[in-house]
Amino acid sequence: MTALAATACGGSGSTSAGSSGGGKDLHVYAWAGEIPDSVIKGFEKETGIKVTVDTFDSNETMSAKLNSGSSGYDLVEPSQYTVQQLIGQQLIEPLDHTKIEGLDNLAAKFRDPSYDKGNKYSVPWIWGTTGFAYNDKCIKSATSWKTLFDGQYKGKLYMLDNMLAAYIAGLQVSGHRATSTDKAEIAEATSALQKQKKILAGYNSTNYPQLLSTGQACAAEAWSGTAMAKVVQSNEHVHYVIPEEGGSIWTDGFAIPKGAKNLTSAYEFINYTLRPEVAALATDDGSSASTNQAAREHIKDKKALENPAIYASDSAIEKADFLLDPGPAMQYFQQGWTKVKAS
Known part of the structure; x- marks a missing residue:
């Protein structure tokens, strides 16, 4: 998925450091x-x-x-x-x-x-957080990433079109931490995502909140924030949750x-x-x-x-990982993501 107090320096003579003249x-x-x-x-x-x-x-x-x-x-x-x-x-x-x-x-x-x-x-x-949202007209209740891997909702599930975001779900649904850099654990997550792809409607990082609101999507991996928050606030049937496996901050x-x-x-x-x-x-x-x-x-x-799609509670993010740069392990994610997209 980011605030900052006291008194600004004001508008008197803001000069561009690193340049020769006064900068405004x-x-x-x-x-x-x-x-x-x-x-x-x-x-x-x-x-x-x-x-x-x-x-x-x-x-x-x-x-x-x-x-x-x-x-x-x-x-x-x-x-x-x-x-x-x-x-x-x-x-x-x-x-x-x-x-x-x-x-x-x-x-x-x-x-x-x-x-x-x-x-x-x-x-x-x-x-903010990375979790998922669902429409209760389609899914009565949901608390786990497993919802997004459930074949009964085939064709009405979406994942974020973002490699590391997708692997948060893939790793955690496989029982691992989202911060894992272990080659074998990433491979296991890759396998889970490959199987999942067969039941997805697609990868979507843009209008998935609207698809949830209209019922075109039953559930979707989601980022908290502006778009998701507005849908949760305006549509009582759409719910944003941090999965019980942890999600991320x-x-x-x-x-x-x-x-x-x-x-x-x-x-x-x-x-x-x-x-x-x-x-x-x-x-x-x-x-x-x-x-x-x-x-x-x-x-x-x-x-x-x-609104949980804006301010997640302390209890909801208790197990959430702060997603970090995987360093050399990035190659395992990239190789795996290529396999997922090609499957």
């Missing part, structure tokens, strides 16, 4: 829909900095852009395992914590995450790419989004869970705090 620009590369317009407009109004936001639909797309060496972005929004990869590839800068105010507003689990100890390279913005956060020109603007934006009242907009206007613990008292939509 900020170029952001982010997940589509994850930074509400209200956040961008509020920041522009307060600071006078013009923000340009380009969006991507996968971590791979974003990484490829940075690898090209001329992205032109001052901030990017990678997911947690991609932060690890970008650090290893030296594509993002270590953060200067003397220029950041408000990290203590983050929830404890996001202040020193396993994928970026001490938030050295990234500041989490939003978080994801987070998307802000990082500064190597070669960023408008560094001062980048830090101003990070500080702005770390304010509790601003971070609350991620939920009120973006239907996403904020990593900012202090933001909760500023959230106006109290129903969002009870």
